[in-house]
Amino acid sequence: MTSQWTTHGVELLPDTVRKRFRPDADGDPAREWLALTLLDRHAPGLAPRPLSLVGRTVIMTRLPGVPLRGTELTRTQLAALARATDRLLRAVPPGAAAVLPERRWYVRDSVAAIRRRAVQPSMPALAAGVRWLAGAEAGLLAGAATAVPVLGQADGNLANFLWDGADVRLVDFEDSGRSDRAYELAELVEHLSAWVDTDLDAAAFLARFALSPAERARLLECRRLFALLWLVFLSTDPATEARNPLGTTARQADRLLALLDAAVR
Template sequence: MTSQTPPWSTHLLDLGPETVRKRFRPGADGEAAREWRALTLLDRYAPGLAPRPLARADGVVTMSRLPGVPLRGGALTPERLDALAGAVDRLLRAVPAEVAARLPARRWDVPHTVAAIRARAGAAPPPADPEQRRALAEGLRWLAVAEPDLRAYGLATRPVLGQADGNLANFLWDGADVRLVDFEDSGRSDRPYELAELLEHVSAWVHPGAVLDGAELVARFGLSAAESRRLLVCRRLFALLWLVLLGAGPAGLRDNPPDTVSRQAARLRALLG
């Protein structure tokens, strides 16, 4: 097997011709259990959408290896967008609501994200750039008002198994279909929240020529009016999170074009209206 360590990850991948061994580091906060649980559920309710779970022991999850190349950084043609939407829709419909309701909340749910935003914004000096500073201030004021509704809706809507990682690198295109990998943060979520994370992940817009068309993707889901409202407020939340992560996070998050943080600030302000 060959080994690869994704940047800023909590695991090491041993890649074989037909299998992948994902070795989680000590202190990985239950990520191996989350990965195994999600893969087991999807193998039952949506076989073929994600790797098949093969074995789990001592912080190592062994799974089947899927074909395909990551969508991140590649042109998101209508064909690929259809396949991406189909895969995400299948994921969010696969696990029965009564089963999803018993899952632990996904990592980076509303309480986790709100706490992280406030902690990081409070610990970092104000941005030197006035537009970034203005976007952050507007975002924090919005959050103070919106937090109760953000929390309440998530408790009232139909629960789903959420992947909890919108990085387009986790969506593999094989020329016909898209399959999903990386479920170490997965858990109970709701459909608009998962779509919002996908739309606002930095991987969806930072690469020239490989920008995810949010309106085109959302149009493929037929959201209700309530889900559309939820989607907007969740997109605002994730855009604010990315602003504090990109502006004050570890250097790896800043390995992007020099104007990434400024563009993120503009995205947030546009979403805030």
């Protein structure tokens, strides 16, 4: 079976997967190959095992399981998702993660996209988010520079987390690279897939991670950033809005305002 996405086509064979990247798209086979190679070395079994890189095609093993997106997560699945995420963020030693290329859509990219698209905020929540960002940008960038580096998957879509009945494994690393733990956790819990068609209990999920006070503070700021970024996409990109249920933009606005009012816990 072959499925076509924006940046690549995926051919699912009985035991392997062929991921062919389009030359005219942003998908990066080198990033995917590097991440899979590192995880095969440091956390075998967590992600597909890389088999070969031929031109713009990555061939890897096929993992068992079904996507968590679109499901009602059980307590067991939530625990497995947290274990897999924690394993990913601890897998690559900081020294090795520090020399990786910066992940796509890291702080600077996200801030730039917001500023570019939200020149004239069209709704109160968006205006509030832009005002917040004016005061938070320097701290977000400084946190990225000083945090312990990790390999970031750079895609919190729950469709990329496969449940096999006992464990969760991860796929899709085409945007991966150097990141930090708070940023990656924030992306996962603020991704639209976590609440639009899946019931991810963000508080219960995040409670499974032992975060330092500094990480907790950064986590809230990063959640605000991702919530604002999603609201920008939903309110300025008709294609993003059309892909989601009616009312998603209004719900995202409420989500952002709640995070702007939240305190560090």
